[in-house]
Amino acid sequence: MTDNAAPSRVREIRVARDISSAELARAANIQPPTLSKIELGQRGVTKTFANAIAKALQVRVEDLYAVVGSPIPPPTELDPPNRVFETSPTDRTTLIPMTRDIPVFGTAACSLNEGAFILHAGEVIDLAPRGPKIEYRKDIYALYVEGDSMEPWKRPGQLVYVDPIRRPNKHDRVVVVVKPDNSDYEQAYIKEYIKRDDGKLVLKQYNPDKVIEWPARSVVSIHKVLEPEDIL
Structure with missing residues (x-):
């Protein structure tokens, strides 16, 4: 084996x-x-x-x-995993029942050493709970965070909700998908948006505190990350 x-x-x-x-x-x-x-x-x-x-x-x-497609074995005698209502994105202790149908398309990295993968629409790896303020938004998607450079705002493994329509303002957190020169693939990062002008995109990370710049020609997309007040 x-x-x-x-x-x-x-x-x-x-x-x-x-x-x-x-x-x-x-x-x-x-x-x-x-x-x-x-x-x-x-x-x-x-x-x-x-x-x-x-x-x-x-x-x-x-x-x-086992071979994929084999019969699914019956559960063993172990206790099943605990299942509870999802808590809010602010990690409050209040339990809030929410419909789980927001598609999770992959991950986005907080580290600049290596970007994370982000999947195309239709390739869903999980479903996230839907808050009341985005009840009718069919375009919202979610990603898992990788890396620790946006701590204490977000820790590795936490979920972020992303709005691909709303234009980000200064100091909004964003998911940036870039395709560097001479690269055959795209990578996704989460940073704070500062500005986009003079042929470059200017962003900020928190841990360590630093300003990052990318050539505008490398930027595939910039999507706003929703805050808890945008969701609940």
Whole structure:
């Protein structure tokens, strides 16, 4: 047996168990971006992860290595993961029941060392709860945060809601998708918007505090990150 369980099999069992990606990540004590990459085949899974995932999904570790499309095994005798109403994006202690149908399209990095992947519409890795102020917004999407350079505002693994329509103002947090010169792929980052002029995009990060500039020609899109008051 190898150290890498079939990523799509993990997702296949999770969906059959009616467990969201966020719930599985919490139950297995895995960062949501890490679990997303495992499910999408972006990275392997260690034996430690396999044990935790198997326990959370109520299967044997061996079941994670079965051929995709095999019958889903019945739950083991383990207690199922705890399932609760989602809390608000402000991490308040009040429990708020919300419909879960906001698509999560991937992750966005807070580090400049390496951007994170962002998926195209239709390639949904999870569903996030919908707040009352975006009840009728069908264009809103969500991403998981990677890296720690936007702490204390956001920590790794937290969810951000993104509005692709509303134009960002100075000091808004944004998801910026860039395609650097001589690169064959796009990368997504979360930063604070400062300005866009003189052929460049100027942004700010928090940890460490610094100003970042990108040539405007490298910028694919800039989408505003919603604050809790925009959602609840």
